[in-house]
Amino acid sequence: DVKVTQSSRYLVKRTGEKVFLECVQDMDHENMFWYRQDPGLGLRLIYFSYDVKMKEKGDIPEGYSVSREKKERFSLILESASTNQTSMYLCASSLMDAPWRGYTFGSGTRLTVV
Amino acid sequence: GENVEQHPSTLSVQEGDSAVIKCTYSDSASNYFPWYKQELGKRPQLIIDIRSNVGEKKDQRIAVTLNKTAKHFSLHITETQPEDSAVYFCAASMAGGATNKLIFGTGTLLAVQP
Numbered sequence: 001d002v003k004v005t006q007s008s009r010y011l012v013k014r015t016g017e018k019v020f021l022e023c024v025q026d027m028d029h030e031n032m033f034w035y036r037q038d039p040g041l042g043l044r045l046i047y048f049s050y051d052v053k054m055k056e057k058g059d060i061p062e063g064y065s066v067s068r069e070k071k072e073r074f075s076l077i078l079e080s081a082s083t084n085q086t087s088m089y090l091c092a093s094s095l096m097d098a099p100w101r102g103y104t105f106g107s108g109t110r111l112t113v114v
Numbered sequence: 115g116e117n118v119e120q121h122p123s124t125l126s127v128q129e130g131d132s133a134v135i136k137c138t139y140s141d142s143a144s145n146y147f148p149w150y151k152q153e154l155g156k157r158p159q160l161i162i163d164i165r166s167n168v169g170e171k172k173d174q175r176i177a178v179t180l181n182k183t184a185k186h187f188s189l190h191i192t193e194t195q196p197e198d199s200a201v202y203f204c205a206a207s208m209a210g211g212a213t214n215k216l217i218f219g220t221g222t223l224l225a226v227q228p
Contacts, residue, residue: 031215033215033216035218040123040220040221041220042120042203042218042219042220042221043158043203043218043221044218045215045216045217048215058215059217090157090158102148102150102160102163103148103150103158103160103216105157105158105159106157107156107157108157
């Protein structure tokens with residue numbers, strides 16, 4: 001029944017490492033999103049994509065990049081991980097033509113940078 | 115850009131009481147307002163949403179009201195039960211554009227005391 005899958009539930013990385021977070025959806029959704037969730041700050045949009053090879057910055061893109069080579073896969077990349085990127089990362093997807101159906105979220109990846 | 119404020123950040127009620135969570139948004143072009151519930155350790159899930167052409171929507175014990183003039187919307191939960199305990203997020207979107215990116219509020223931790 002799981003429709004949005006994030007590759008790792010928990011991840012521990014060292015400062016300076018390049019980190020890849022993977023998200024795959026099987027619903028043929030055009031839109032995909034990466035959020036980070038921090039206590040008291042809610043869900044903040046990092047990047048989103050509305051088509052293959054298309055990407056747009058969200059509210060907090062600094063220190064991150066993304067890749068969307070295939071419709072079903074949206075990757076978040078931390079170029080050089082830092083301790084302030086320790087957070088819960090949530091991927092989501094949605095239909096372009098039916099936004100009222102809302103987002104489908106993945107289970108999240110809790111990343112700790114040490 | 116769009117900004118969504120959500121209050122209160124925490125809410126404790128007795129079982130059977132009502133709970134109200136309020137949100138305000140900044141972009142008058144926003145026309146879609148979903149609410150998500152996130153239980154501990156789980157992904158956010160859509161529980162109810164409202165579009166700008168409607169002032170109120172109800173689904174069993176939950177209801178959402180929208181005041182477009184004042185740019186605020188609220189979630190009402192009646193006859194609360196312990197299983198309503200969770201973090202609730204409001205969001206706003208300008209649905210119908212190239213993407214339907216959601217801007218989330220900071221969340222409300224609802225605790226229903228048995």
